[in-house]
Amino acid sequence: MRRIISVLLENEAGALSRVAGLFSARGYNIESLTVAPTDDPSLSRMTIVTGGTDSIIEQITKQLNKLVDVVKLIDLTEGQHIERELMLVKVVAAGSEQREEVKRLVDIFRGRIIDVTESTYTLEMTGNGDKVDAFVQALSQVEIIEVVRSGVSGIGRGKRALSA
């Protein structure tokens, strides 16, 4: 099953490689991993999207907790949560017909056109993983030049929070 694990860790050189190393050494799968400092600059917050049987997920969370740099973590998928991913897509948008079609799709998905040249549009889209996937699918008629995805960030709903 797909899981989203949110991790607070010391914002120190090497902390990221400890997490990445753990996943590769133990053969756990990583769908995506994002990390950046939080409002407290001594802490980073990481969101890991992974999958596996319940016992693998249990080991993943225990092994992550065991890392000396990890302060706390939660499995967001155990409760109500929100996930978001940012995608940037550059597409060919040459004739007016093509430009119209792209614009229409962007509106349907509530994305934005953030850069325009004579022959290209650069699009921005935010949503959960499914929505972002669906948007790429919808662009199948358009010639895609490049796709950049941020990977998933997640947060608990309501009062559910992860803090040090």
Added chain:
Amino acid sequence: MQLTGADIVVRCLQDEGIEFLFGYPGGAALHIYDALYKQDQVKHILVRHEQGATHAADGYARATGKPGVVLVTSGPGVTNTITGIATAYMDSIPMVVLTAQVPSHLIGDDAFQEVDTVGITRPCVKHNFLVNDVDDLAETMKKAFYIASSGRPGPVVVDIPKDITANLTDYNYPESVDMRSYQPRTRGHSKQVKRGVDLLLSARKPIIYTGGGAVIGNAEDAVQKLVNMLSYPSTSTLMGLGAIPASNKNFLGMLGMHGTYESNMAMHDCDVMIAVGARFDDRVTGELAKFSPSARIVQIDIDPSSIGKNVPVEVPIVGDCQEVLEQMIELLEPRVDEIDRAAVNQWWEQIGRWKSLDSLAYKTNEEKIVPQVVVERLGEITKGDAYVCSDVGQHQMWAAQYYAFEKPRRWINSGGLGTMGFGLPSAMGVQLAYPDATVICITGDASIQMCIQELSCCLQYGLPIKVINLNNQYMGMVRQWQEFFYDRRYSHSYMDALPDFVKLAESYGHIGMRVEKPAELDATLEEAFALKDRLVFVDVITDPTVNVYPMIAAGKGHHEMHLAPGQEEVKERELA
């Protein structure tokens, strides 16, 4: 007065109460070596290879419970320590490894003798640090010792660039450190403890299964109290030997691949199992699908990730096993009458039938020395009170099976990584810690050659280790597997061109002895052990065809042990 980073390193070691530093110098470490030269509180032990330094520190740590400390130079000095660091990591041994690094401004430049020490050691350390600022040095050292020796112990590497060891700052060694991200828990959750107690009391066919955690956690008194109070059958992993004395009437011997028949059968048939600091390793469980089909399991471990990792557990208890066992004993004491003694007695009768097979029996021989006899004789000569350090192979298993350990921390061996070359240097660490104790290194003709250079270190520091080389002229353990599972195709397991070990020992300045005839064994061993202040290397030429029994082959369960030739028939007859 401000101190240099190098002086601070040494002051930290002094303030931490470190007796020995096992090391080997080199360019990036020279400031620290200079600081060492100016004092005599921390004794530096010059090994002959950095692997030897790590095993020596490891042996010191296993015997004393205190962290072992290593100092090496950058680059090749570091890469030579990897085997020893991984060995300590697999067996949860507290160790601090100080590695010198090229100057900060050269890091990342492929500088002379540069390796990414933090990167290369990461998968086999509990934690590691790169010191970026001399102001962080003392606190980092304190953290390293704290992390290495608390919770589930393990090796910690502190990588120190050369410029940092020259920089000046005020010295201030913290009394303690508090880390928000590292807070090991020692006390068991009271509700879980109570559930564990209830389950233990309900047992009809119980087994107490102890492991390395019982030794690491100094839980021998609590474990023995539990075993004696309940009178439940008990077994131990290779790593836990000695926490329950071999002579305890409730002790069934080691379990697992080369454990006793009764231990493994009891594990298989039990209804309630309590695991104390044991991690259900694959050498212990045999085929997981066949593991202990009706057991309801209580597991005590300080590391949550050890609990339920391989085998589902009904009552997980996270905590230090000594503390948790004391919690349990307090609840159990007033309730022991609840035990169904009739059922447990019946269980003991069943175990007695398994035990009557005498699965460790072996045949002797007038022509050739059989290795089991040697280990038994060592046990008698040293009254079971020596420190026994071992290498890896058949001799290791025989040492575990036949020495009969009565105390914890006496059996020093590499279980998790199975590192050949561990025996001799680890014995150095033990002998330094306990100069008056009898320290034996039981080794094999192949293993001993992997760190043989340390014979030189033994001479320098006058370490009177007794090296017992069970010389079967084979990588016996490999040969045994090839005999059983590869149709006797002995591919590259014959030790051709062995050195003359007696002359070798002599050339290193020690005493060498050789014994080939069973009739001469006792006299030789007695002579060797009488030489109290000399290292004696006894080359014991043994029967090369002897195998380790009993054995659980790959894919088999505890109830499917191979017994020694001849015993299978007895089993059919007796247990039919």
